[in-house]
């Protein structure tokens with residue numbers, strides 16, 4: 361039987377949706393499941409980790425793991441994978457996962473597949489499906505090793521309702537710090553903002569908004585909807601938006617219920633990050649903008665005129681609901 | 682400081698891709714330098730200009746890579762190594778990393794700079810796996826770099842909760858994101874000079890290794906099929922009076938799509 365180790369995604373003490381999603385998939389393919397949780401002050405998450413569908417919880421809880429550092433995190437994952445005898449090691453999609461997964465694979469002499477959309481097991485044969493060439497094509501990849509380390513794209517698997525595992529905690533000894541790659545500090549952005557990765561609605565702003573005033577206008581729309589507020593690369597390069605607000609191939613990959621692209625042209629690198637959204641709304645003054653090729657609803661118009669009307673109409677609808 | 686940068690020749694992603702019988706249709710494809718590698722080259726060139734670094738690039742595979750490598754010379758890189766071998770045709774990230782390990786060990790490098798991923802595979806693994814094989818510290822997704830002294834650099838990494846500031850002891854491996862810099866356009870003079878520079882061509886034997894040693898005869902994973910992407914269909918597009926069409930779309934969001 362396959363043994364799946366899921367690397368819990370924890371951000372600021374909160375367990376992210378990728379963890380129950382990956383555990384659900386693991387159970388659906390009939391694998392035995394474990395989870396490894398790494399961080400500082402995270403032991404209290406054990407009931408939630410079991411509830412998400414894991415039957416063993418490997419816990420590395422140490423003050424030294426407060427600031428993310430890929431080396432020590434990889435060491436914990438490798439430790440848990442060895443103890444559990446994992447054949448499949450799955451990460452949710454994040455910058456941290458992308459930094460850690462290849463290290464784990466190298467240390468376990470396993471194959472590594474990033475950004476996978478699906479995985480199948482046929483006896484011992486593992487195969488994955490993943491996009492490549494900026495999402496222009498899909499690849500079917502055959503794994504020739506017994507072990508696979510995989511980073512799964514956001515929204516690839518759904519959490520099953522009503523599953524739960526059992527509590528069985530195994531404490532991991534704290535890893536050595538990586539003295540040759542010392543993390544000095546993490547400059548965090550404004551706290552309290554809604555995380556793009558698990559927002560139900562994401563509103564993103566592009567170069568069409570021009571400047572800070574335009575950004576603030578679009579941000580108002582995001583606030584009204586309690587939506588995550590993202591951006592195209594143009595606004596990050598312009599210095600208006602923080603780097604980790606960027607949606608796209610080089611940034612966050614999001615798959616919300618509703619994605620609003622405001623003043624974004626729809627370059628392939630941007631589409632690679634949001635085309636998995638359930639419903640897409642685009643506002644652009646150029647009727648030929650490629651974003652309209654993927655949008656379920658398109659408004660051809662000047663965002664400075666359209667956004668306030670959007671806000672007003674949404675307010676009216678909400679009042680009626 | 683001796684720098685090794687990696688440069689991959691990749692298919693031009695801006696062109697349309699076609700799939701036939703499980704394979705990419707090569708006809709009409711064009712090849713360019715991997716975008717992130719241009720940022721790696723720019724980073725190396727700036728370290729040459731500002732800190733007197735010595736710069737070497739290595740490119741693996743791709744057949745005739747002369748144009749790609751010359752372009753990097755014109756951007757400021759001093760030495761170029763091209764490793765190609767029929768055995769590398771199906772190479773995965775770990776095989777590339779093994780070949781790079783051999784190249785690294787033949788030089789005496791202080792810093793390896795790779796692009797954070799290659800546009801043909803979008804895997805983002807090679808540099809990180811290389812660091813593991815070499816036992817070197819590594820930071821991926823780097824968006825800024827500062828030299829502290831001969832043995833230390835400070836890098837900014839774009840992480841999940843913000844910008845991570847990491848002090849690296851050299852030798853080290855970093856992978857860079859496109860936002861680290863704006864790659865320069867080669868100038869006429871540089872292009873002319875680049876034509877005269879030599880490129881060191883090597884196969885695995887010349888590199889002192891073999892298909893077996895780099896794992897090329899037993900790849901850990903292999904692509905068995907390409908498929909067309911399931912592309913989204915364009916939906917309803919509204920033009921006309923802003924107030925009218927916006928109200929219409931909000932109504933559709935609420936009552937048709939039921940997402941607000």
Ligand SMILES: Cc1cc2nc3c(=O)[nH]c(=O)nc-3n(C[C@H](O)[C@H](O)[C@H](O)COP(=O)(O)OP(=O)(O)OC[C@H]3O[C@@H](n4cnc5c(N)ncnc54)[C@H](O)[C@@H]3O)c2cc1C
Nearest residue numbers: 566567568592593594608609610623624625627629645663
């Ligand atoms: C290797 C690589 C990786 C990349 N990664 C990413 C990534 O992760 N994410 C990303 O987003 N990009 C990425 N890019 C950049 C991408 O190619 C585009 O340059 C970028 O997405 C453009 O951003 P934009 O749509 O905001 O700007 P533009 O392309 O300039 O589009 C602005 C749009 O606004 C519209 N507009 C202007 N004024 C108004 C108005 N008043 N009202 C309404 N509409 C208006 C215009 O019609 C236009 O369509 C990457 C590029 C490369 C090479």
